[in-house]
Amino acid sequence: MPAAPNPYWQAWQGQALIVGPGGIGRALAAELASRAPFLRIRTAGRRGADIALDLADDRSLARLSATAATDLAPLRVVINTAGLLHDGELQPEKRLSQVRRHALERSFAVNAFGPLLLAQAIESALPKDDPVHFASLSARVGSIGDNRLGGWYAYRAAKAAQNQLLRTLAIEWQRRLPRACVTLLHPGTTATPLSAPFGSSVPASALFTPQRAAAHLLDVLEGRTAASSGAFLAWDGLPVPW
Numbered sequence: 001m002p003a004a005p006n007p008y009w010q011a012w013q014g015q016a017l018i019v020g021p022g023g024i025g026r027a028l029a030a031e032l033a034s035r036a037p038f039l040r041i042r043t044a045g046r047r048g049a050d051i052a053l054d055l056a057d058d059r060s061l062a063r064l065s066a067t068a069a070t071d072l073a074p075l076r077v078v079i080n081t082a083g084l085l086h087d088g089e090l091q092p093e094k095r096l097s098q099v100r101r102h103a104l105e106r107s108f109a110v111n112a113f114g115p116l117l118l119a120q121a122i123e124s125a126l127p128k129d130d131p132v133h134f135a136s137l138s139a140r141v142g143s144i145g146d147n148r149l150g151g152w153y154a155y156r157a158a159k160a161a162q163n164q165l166l167r168t169l170a171i172e173w174q175r176r177l178p179r180a181c182v183t184l185l186h187p188g189t190t191a192t193p194l195s196a197p198f199g200s201s202v203p204a205s206a207l208f209t210p211q212r213a214a215a216h217l218l219d220v221l222e223g224r225t226a227a228s229s230g231a232f233l234a235w236d237g238l239p240v241p242w
C-alpha cells in the first residue's frame with residue numbers, strides 16, 4: 001500500500017534527484033514521491049532515467065553540471081543509489097590472486113569517485129538557506145572496523161573510500177552550505193540484481209524488498225539534520241563503524 005504524505009516533507013519544495021535508479025533507487029523514487037508531495041522527483045542514470053548520467057564518465061558529469069543550476073534548482077534532496085559489485089567482466093574477489101588493477105579502478109570509479117563528482121556536478125543547484133539532504137548508498141562491507149570476513153577487495157575498499165570522501169565533503173559543506181546534511185547509508189541486504197548472486201546466503205526473513213529498504217532509508221533521513229552531517233548509518237538508523 002503506498003505511504004501517505006509525511007508531515008516531515010510538507011515544507012520541502014523544489015526538486016529531488018535519485019541517481020542510478022536500480023532496484024533500491026526506483027523504490028526510493030516511488031517512496032519519496034508518495035511521502036513528499038511538493039518535491040519534483042527526477043532520476044538520473046545510464047538507462048530508464050529522466051536525465052542521462054554515467055557516473056564513470058567525466059563528459060556525462062560535465063553535461064549534468066552545465067545544466068544543474070537552471071534545470072535542477074532548488075535541489076533539496078539527492079540520493080545516489082548507483083553502485084557496482086559485479087557485471088559481465090567484474091566479479092567480487094574471493095582471494096588475493098583474483099585481484100585485478102582494472103577491476104579496482106572500475107569499482108572505485110563508480111562506488112567512490114562517482115558520488116563525490118556527483119556532488120561537485122550538482123552543487124550549483126543546492127540552496128544555501130534551506131535544508132538539503134545529500135545521501136549516498138554505502139555498504140556495511142565497506143566498514144574497515146567491521147571487516148571480519150575479508151574478500152571483495154575492490155567493492156569493500158571503494159565503499160570505504162566513498163565514506164571518507166563524503167565525510168570530507170560534509171565538513172566542507174558545514175562551512176559553505178551549513179543547512180546540508182550528508183549521509184552514508186547501508187540499506188541492509190536487499191533483493192536486487194546487485195545482491196542476486198549472493199542472496200542465497202541470507203535467510204529469506206532478513207532479505208529486504210527494495211520497497212522496504214527504501215522506506216527504512218527515508219525514515220533514517222527524516223531523523224537527520226545538518227548538525228549531524230557526515231554520518232554512516234544502517235537502515236535501522238544505527239551508526240556503522242568506519
Ligand SMILES: NC(=O)c1ccc[n+]([C@@H]2O[C@H](COP(=O)([O-])OP(=O)(O)OC[C@H]3O[C@@H](n4cnc5c(N)ncnc54)[C@H](OP(=O)(O)O)[C@@H]3O)[C@@H](O)[C@H]2O)c1
Binds near residue numbers: 020195
Ligand atoms: N542490494 C543490496 O543488498 C545492497 C547492500 C548494501 C549496499 N547496497 C548498495 O545500494 C546501492 C543500490 O544497489 P541496488 O541493490 O539497488 O543494485 P542495482 O539494482 O544493481 O542498482 C545499481 C544501479 O547502479 C547503476 N550504476 C552502475 N554503474 C553506474 C554508472 N557508471 N553510472 C550511473 N549509474 C550506474 C546501475 O545502472 P545500470 O542499470 O546502468 O547498470 C543500477 O541502476 C548500491 O550502491 C549498492 O552498493 C546494496
